[in-house]
Amino acid sequence: MHDEALTRWQRGWSAARGWNDAQRVDDVTVVRVGDPHHRVEYVATEQNARAAAHLALTDCNPPGTSWLKIATADPEQLAAGLRPLDYVRTEWLMTISLPEQALHPVPAPYAVEVTDDPSLIDVQLYGYGELAAAGRMSILHTGAVADMIHTDTAHRRRGLARAVMSTLATRAVARHTTTAHLSASAEGRPLYTSLGWTTLTPLLVARTASL
Ligand SMILES: CC(C)(COP(=O)(O)OP(=O)(O)OC[C@H]1O[C@@H](n2cnc3c(N)ncnc32)[C@H](O)[C@@H]1OP(=O)(O)O)[C@@H](O)C(=O)NCCC(=O)NCCS
Numbered sequence: 001m002h003d004e005a006l007t008r009w010q011r012g013w014s015a016a017r018g019w020n021d022a023q024r025v026d027d028v029t030v031v032r033v034g035d036p037h038h039r040v041e042y043v044a045t046e047q048n049a050r051a052a053a054h055l056a057l058t059d060c061n062p063p064g065t066s067w068l069k070i071a072t073a074d075p076e077q078l079a080a081g082l083r084p085l086d087y088v089r090t091e092w093l094m095t096i097s098l099p100e101q102a103l104h105p106v107p108a109p110y111a112v113e114v115t116d117d118p119s120l121i122d123v124q125l126y127g128y129g130e131l132a133a134a135g136r137m138s139i140l141h142t143g144a145v146a147d148m149i150h151t152d153t154a155h156r157r158r159g160l161a162r163a164v165m166s167t168l169a170t171r172a173v174a175r176h177t178t179t180a181h182l183s184a185s186a187e188g189r190p191l192y193t194s195l196g197w198t199t200l201t202p203l204l205v206a207r208t209a210s211l
Contacts, residue, residue, distance in 0.1 A: 002093065002201050003045055006071050009093055009181035010043045012145025015119060015138040026051040039065045046072040049204075053082045056208050064210025069183070075204035088205040092184045094197040098144065098169045099178060102195045106163040116171060123167045125160050133160035137168040137180070144172045144180040149188060161191050 010029050014022055019041075021032035027048045031041040040059065044052040049070045056066040068085065071093060072078045079087035106112045110127035119140060125133040132155035136148045146168060151160045172180065183203055184192050193199075 001045065002071050005093060005095060005181060005200050006043065006045060008142040008179070009145055009183060010069075011142050012138040012140055012181065013147055013183065015140055016136050016145055016147035025055060028052045028055055030055065036062075037065055038067060040067065042066070042068045044068070044070050046070060046078065049078060049082060053085055056085065060208035064207055066208040068204070068206045070204045070206070071201045072204050073202065075202050078204050079206055082206065084209050085206045086209050088207055090186070091203040091205055092189055093181065093200045093203050094184050094189070094192050095179065095181050095200055096192075096195070096197040097178055098173050098180050100196055101165065101169045101180075102162075103166045103170065104159055104162045106167070107159050110160065110163070112163070112167055114167060114171065121168055121171045123164045123171075125164060127155065133164050135161070135164040135168055137172055139172055139175055139177050144168075144177045146180060146182040149182075149191070161188075162195060165191070165195055 014031050019031050019033050023030050028051050029043040033039060033041055042052040042056050052068050052070060056068055060066050075090040076087060106125060110125045110132060113124045115122040119138055121137045123135050124131055133151040138145045149161055149164060
């Protein structure tokens with residue numbers, strides 16, 4: 001279930017983060033991140049969860065540096081069956097047809113800055129002399145992926161994140177990109193739902209046990 005959406009999201013997510021080394025092993029996507037604390041990501045559907053866990057557990061040094069994202073209806077139950085991997089959190093794979101996303105303007109007195117590269121759109125909102133909110137969207141032939149949507153705590157619930165999402169969607173649609181995906185945190189999910197995004201599946205976020 002959701003194999004294609006998961007693949008589209010993984011490709012865009014990797015592109016948004018600059019992780020260019022990805023390969024398929026036993027129907028698991030293995031993304032070499034290269035950070036000493038976050039060396040590798042294994043992305044898989046539930047049918048391939050055991051293969052992903054096996055790959056992660058055979059490449060688990062230093063402890064806690066191999067991460068997994070697995071699409072499953074019940075992340076906590078799956079995590080219990082994949083011990084000794086550590087359950088970290090649940091996220092949600094979401095999608096939208098971008099022309100249908102609700103649009104909201106940047107509220108005063110904030111100002112928007114956009115960096116529009118061929119495969120990446122970066123949006124930053126400034127106000128009261130500081131960076132208040134930001135977000136990114138990668139644009140690939142497989143669609144768009146929103147990533148790193150964030151509002152500084154002092155500026156929350158003023159409509160900044162929805163203005164960031166609106167700017168990203170407008171720019172992506174101008175490039176004839178329609179379908180978008182993202183992986184939502186528990187905190188971000190109400191924002192995306194309020195903009196019209198729908199949830200495809202929960203995602204288990206796990207990692208190899210840390211010391
Ligand atoms: C999630 C986050 C980006 C929201 O930023 P924000 O600028 O406060 O969001 P907005 O003000 O644009 O909210 C728009 C709508 O989203 C929903 N929403 C946003 N934050 C919410 C919250 N904490 N609880 C419930 N609904 C929320 C509401 O419907 C809100 O509209 P309303 O304020 O009129 O009710 C911000 O809380 C954040 O940076 N969190 C930490 C990082 C994170 O989790 N990012 C998401 C990664 S997927």
